[in-house]
Amino acid sequence: MDVSVESDTNTVCSGVTVLLVDSDSTCLTIISKMLRTFGYQVITAKRATDAFCVIQAREYKIDLVLAEACLPDMDKYELLETISDTSGIPIILMSADYDRKAVVGCLFKGAMLYMVKPITMDDLKNMWQFAFVPQPENESTVDEISGVEDAPSMESATGVDERPNLRKGKGKRKRSDEMQGDKEEDNDGTVIQKKPKLIWTDELHDRFLQAINVLGIKAHPKTILELMNVPGLKKVNVASHLQKYRLSLKRQQETIQKTMDIGSTLEHAASNHVLSEFDPLDVLLNFPDTQTMAVAQQQDITNCPTQENLDGYMSVPYTDCNQTGDEVTNNEGLELFQQMGNSEGVLMEENDIFNDEDYTSTLFDNFWDW
DNA sequence: TACGTAATAT
């Protein structure tokens, strides 16, 4: 060991929180240890999407992202776009392969530094300084063009985020009394963030519905996933949601069946002059239970509660997120669908598409009108 | 291997 770590070197980095992203467990462990040796606070993630979730969750103030350039779930340029551009957190990339073009490309895309593995202690020693390099405001470029004024991003309402986050005093992070399952700490004391649950926002769910509409009978988890084309969304997410969706469909059908049964009995009774003075249809409409059922059936059966959630998932720019190579289908509908999702990084106009009554079909109409 | 379903866990 030619690098000796002195105690005063420790203090230099001790306020800097690094989000370490590497799919390789060994790298993750080693680099994490090295970082902690210098006094960095380390949060680890194995996938780009996990890292993104950590950042979006804003539970920790990340000063620096140190990420392996080759991650299984995201291309390095996409990683830079999604994380660096949206959060403004400085990103340092690392990789074993040293392709000059790639390095320059990453720098051009906003990376602070591209380090070639293996990472040495020296590589990490001064890395904290990047947390203090002012980041360009890249959100303004779009707004300047469109002439729209800066919309205050609402998460600044927390009023805290001033990066870099050098804690005064030796501020310990939240301790175990506040940890309820989504976090844990390994034997090193390295904080490991478990992947947060996916929240099916209205937008996400709409996209899901659209995919199902387009696919029709071929709507299976895999195909839906591909068609939705949402970074970070996994097949299991879709499968789980699909299961729930189908269950609710089934319940809906049963409800309809019940109403029809009641209707027919009433009709039957009326024809037997038991209730001859009532118009069966009228009875049906005014019969409290059946009415509720009819109303219930009109509503969107799958309306997930709106929550303040990972705007992350939907605010991710969709453009260029198909490096993972979606198979292009010849289906016209599919192409339309893709275009639509990729057009603006916005899924759908926020107008009054989403009203209660049968907004599925409204959406679908809108889809074809696109 | 992917899928669907039910049961169960978080």
Place this chain on the structure above:
DNA sequence: AATATTACGT
């Protein structure tokens, strides 16, 4: 309550 995970049969 919503979502994730697991087990198991297809």
